[in-house]
Amino acid sequence: AQKVTQAQTEISVVEKEDVTLDCVYETRDTTYYLFWYKQPPSGELVFLIRRNSFDEQNEISGRYSWNFQKSTSSFNFTITASQVVDSAVYFCALNIGGATNKLIFGTGTLLAVQP
Amino acid sequence: KAGVTQTPRYLIKTRGQQVTLSCSPISGHRSVSWYQQTPGQGLQFLFEYFSETQRNKGNFPGRFSGRQFSNSRSEMNVSTLELGDSALYLCASSLRDNNEKLFFGSGTQLSVL
Numbered sequence: 001a002q003k004v005t006q007a008q009t010e011i012s013v014v015e016k017e018d019v020t021l022d023c024v025y026e027t028r029d030t031t032y033y034l035f036w037y038k039q040p041p042s043g044e045l046v047f048l049i050r051r052n053s054f055d056e057q058n059e060i061s062g063r064y065s066w067n068f069q070k071s072t073s074s075f076n077f078t079i080t081a082s083q084v085v086d087s088a089v090y091f092c093a094l095n096i097g098g099a100t101n102k103l104i105f106g107t108g109t110l111l112a113v114q115p
Numbered sequence: 116k117a118g119v120t121q122t123p124r125y126l127i128k129t130r131g132q133q134v135t136l137s138c139s140p141i142s143g144h145r146s147v148s149w150y151q152q153t154p155g156q157g158l159q160f161l162f163e164y165f166s167e168t169q170r171n172k173g174n175f176p177g178r179f180s181g182r183q184f185s186n187s188r189s190e191m192n193v194s195t196l197e198l199g200d201s202a203l204y205l206c207a208s209s210l211r212d213n214n215e216k217l218f219f220g221s222g223t224q225l226s227v228l
Contacts, residue, residue, distance in 0.1 A: 033214045043203060044119075045219040052214075091158065099213050101146055102171050105158040 002027045004094050006106035013082050014114050021077045021109045023092030029053075031097040034068065034075045039089040039108070048090075051075065053097075082113045117142065119220035121206050127226045133194040136223045140187050140208030147189040148217065149181060152203040161204075164189055165212040193225075201227045 003026040013019045025034065036048040049059060051068050059066045063080045079086055089110050093103040120139040128134050140147050148171075149161040160173040164183035181191040187208075193200055203224050207217035 035216070037219075042221060043205075043224075044221045045205065045207075045217075047216040047218070050214075050216050095214050097214060100163060100171055101148055101207075101209055101212060101215050101217060102160050102163055102173075103150075103158075103217070104160070105150075107157045 002029075002094055002096055002104050004092050004104055004106035006092055006109050008109045009107070010110045010112070012112045012114065015084060016081050018078060018080050019082050019111065019113075021079075021090050021092075021111070023075045023077065023106060025073050025075065025092070025094050027094060027096060029096045033095040033097065035093040035095065035103065036066065036075075036077050037091045037093060039091065041088075045091065048077075079111075082111075084113050084115050087111060087113045119206055119208050119218050121204075121220035121223050123223060124221065125224045125226075127228060128196050129228050130196055130198060132196050133192065134196060134225060135190055135192045136204055136206075136225070138189045138191075138206030138208075138220060140189070140206075141218055144208035144210050144218070145187055146209045146212045146215065147183055147187065148207050149189070149191050150205045150207065151175075152205060152222070153201070158205075161191065163212075170212060196227045198227050201225060 005024045032053045037045040067076045089108045091108045092106040146165045148163040163171040183189045203222045205222045207219045209215035
């Protein structure tokens, strides 16, 4: 069975702090894709990153960075120097590959960045 | 380029009624999928369409159905509404049908009284 676990329900930080959002996934498939989406109060989910199971390179995009480790089945997301605009719910999701865009989502982490 | 458009934005229905939600994907996108979001169950996959064909269906009762038209627009229908169907229904589109990043609409907030 496929599953995504985001153990942190809520995180509160003060602006400029670094914060890491954890994501652990389960799948027996050898080909799969991992995603992070952000859901601001407006409701629509916004794509942040996609990573396939064969690419364990870490990625950095501005203040965002992602650490993918197959050995621990984790795909963690770090925001450096957090800002109030980063406040949102963040979802990690799994796609098992093949001709489908179906996503299995984690329960999300609510990040509150205080000024 | 316009984003994914979902109508209506809010809907209030009573138990036993039926409802139809609409989704217009980004121009050129042929894949449309639907998700239900509730505080208790989180984000759950409903169905996925590509070129008018249903590719996948989530674990929902037969009261939930959908379709996709030749212009890629999609509708989902829920018949015999129950209180537990109250949720945010999100539509997403993408260019192709394999492992693509999804573009989401703002959703339809359905309240069943």
